[in-house]
Amino acid sequence: MSFPAQQLQAVVDENKFSSLKRLLRITAWVTRFTGNCRLACQQRKSGPLTAEELQETERYWVRVTQQQAFQKELTDLQNHRVVDRSSSLISLMPQLTEGGVLRVTGRLLNADIADDAKYPVILPQKSHFTQLVIRDTHERLKHTGVNHVLAETRQRYWIVNGRQAVKSCDFRCNFCRKRRVSPGEQVMAPLPECRLGNEARAFACCVVDFAGPYLTTVAPRTTAKRYLCLFTCMATRAAHLEMVADLTADAFLLAFSRMVARRGNPKVLISDNGKNFVGARQELRRLDEANPEIACKLGHEGVECKLNPPSALHHGGVFESIIKSAKLKSETSCCSSSPTHPAESGFLSS
Ligand SMILES: [Zn+2]
Numbered sequence: 001m002s003f004p005a006q007q008l009q010a011v012v013d014e015n016k017f018s019s020l021k022r023l024l025r026i027t028a029w030v031t032r033f034t035g036n037c038r039l040a041c042q043q044r045k046s047g048p049l050t051a052e053e054l055q056e057t058e059r060y061w062v063r064v065t066q067q068q069a070f071q072k073e074l075t076d077l078q079n080h081r082v083v084d085r086s087s088s089l090i091s092l093m094p095q096l097t098e099g100g101v102l103r104v105t106g107r108l109l110n111a112d113i114a115d116d117a118k119y120p121v122i123l124p125q126k127s128h129f130t131q132l133v134i135r136d137t138h139e140r141l142k143h144t145g146v147n148h149v150l151a152e153t154r155q156r157y158w159i160v161n162g163r164q165a166v167k168s169c170d171f172r173c174n175f176c177r178k179r180r181v182s183p184g185e186q187v188m189a190p191l192p193e194c195r196l197g198n199e200a201r202a203f204a205c206c207v208v209d210f211a212g213p214y215l216t217t218v219a220p221r222t223t224a225k226r227y228l229c230l231f232t233c234m235a236t237r238a239a240h241l242e243m244v245a246d247l248t249a250d251a252f253l254l255a256f257s258r259m260v261a262r263r264g265n266p267k268v269l270i271s272d273n274g275k276n277f278v279g280a281r282q283e284l285r286r287l288d289e290a291n292p293e294i295a296c297k298l299g300h301e302g303v304e305c306k307l308n309p310p311s312a313l314h315h316g317g318v319f320e321s322i323i324k325s326a327k328l329k330s331e332t333s334c335c336s337s338s339p340t341h342p343a344e345s346g347f348l349s350s
Contacts, residue, residue, distance in 0.1 A: 008064050014128050020136040023129075025049060028057040059099055061129050062121055066102050069124035070094075074102065088160055094122055104158045120158040125165045133157060134169040143176050194268055195318075197235035203263040205234045207270040208256075208277070209319040210247065211327065229255040231263070232322045234270070239322050249279030270306045272316055281305040 011030050017023040028049050036044040067074060073083050077096040083089060093105040103119040111118060123130045138149050150166045159165050170176055194205035209232075213225035227247060231240040240263055242255040260266070271277040285305075308315040 008060070008067055010064050014061070014064075014132075017128075017132065018135075020132040023061070023132060024054055024057045027061065028053045031057060031060070059101065062123070063100055065123060065127050065129040069127055070102060070122070074100075077102075089122060092122060092158065095119070114155070116156045117154075120154055120156060123157050123159045125159060125161040130157075130159055130165060131169060134159070134166055135173075138166075138169055138173060143173065143179070146170055192234075194234045194270075199235065199267070201264060202233045202236045202238045203231065203240070203259075203266055205268040205270075206231045206240075206266045207234060207316070207319040208232075208252075209272065209316065209323060210244075210274065211323045216243075227251075228323075228326065230319060230323055230326060231259050232319045234268075234318060237318070237322065239326065241326060247274070249275075249277075249283055252277065252279075253283060266303060268304045268306060270308065272308050272313075273310050277305075277307065281307070 011034070012023070012027055014023060017026075032045055032049070032053065070087075070089065073087055073089055073094060074096070076083050077094065083094060089102070094102045095105045097103050097119070102122045104122060106118060106120075108118045123133065134149065134153060137153050138144070141148055141152060146163065146166050149170070150162055153159060153162065153166070199205060209230055210227050211230065212227035214228065215223045216226040218224045218226075224245075227244045229242040229244045229252065231242070232238070240259050242258055244251045244255045256269075
């Protein structure tokens with residue numbers, strides 16, 4: 001059986017379209033108009049486009065595309081000749097089906113699938129119509145990956161070098177480009193000196209913060225609120241936990257004295273703007289100036305107290321993370337029935 005070698009001319013310029021649906025619909029309208037011009041008034045078509053007209057238009061564009069890309073193969077097959085060995089379609093064993101469309105001859109004759117999937121229509125890699133088909137599938141599948149788009153496309157079309165064609169479409173998609181771009185990264189400032197461990201010992205530069213309250217048993221059948229005072233070494237992240245009775249400056253100074261007795265006198269003590277820290281800072285300064293001997297005895301001399309900026313909570317990242325660990329430790333080390341103060345739970349230092 002031979003098919004007429006009718007040379008088709010494109011009724012519209014396909015390169016002016018960026019959407020397959022629009023190309024098909026406009027071509028269908030133009031085809032209907034030209035067809036109606038040849039018919040009597042009573043026989044003319046009217047109303048919205050039918051599915052049959054759209055399918056016919058799609059078949060028309062497939063034939064136009066194939067004639068532009070595979071003219072030699074089509075001529076060979078129309079003349080009952082074997083496709084030339086140098087053809088890019090030789091491995092696909094192309095067959096000319098009814099309607100003059102080139103299709104792949106596969107081995108799925110007995111498969112229970114649609115005919116389009118058994119014998120997909122062959123399309124060239126570099127053709128605007130092929131690009132529109134891929135883009136339409138890509139957008140219909142919500143900008144999914146290359147393999148998914150390729151598999152979906154192959155349900156109807158076999159694109160020569162299809163993977164490269166789909167990749168190329170994926171690369172040019174503006175939406176996917178925006179999605180793939182990596183966010184800009186902030187250049188971090190140099191680390192402060194106290195974070196670098198220039199001092200020979202731990203707790204030479206430490207930060208302090210409070211957590212709580214925790215209900216603690218202070219006597220048989222008597223509980224009271226207690227707070228966790230956490231000192232953290234800026235360089236080594238070693239933690240020292242103290243239990244304090246309240247949030248006053250005096251209670252903090254007592255906890256600070258206990259910490260100094262155990263870990264040594266810090267050169268720098270950093271805290272947030274808690275009232276007890278501000279009060280303790282003033283107290284330490286006053287003691288340093290009025291009674292340096294006592295301050296020396298207590299190990300409080302020469303401590304430089306620094307407060308983080310009031311609205312810069314991120315400055316406290318070092319101690320906030322250690323406090324989180326301390327809370328987690330206290331929750332996991334005791335039963336869920338009654339919370340225990342972290343300082344009593346064995347998380348005393350590291
Ligand atoms: Zn996309």
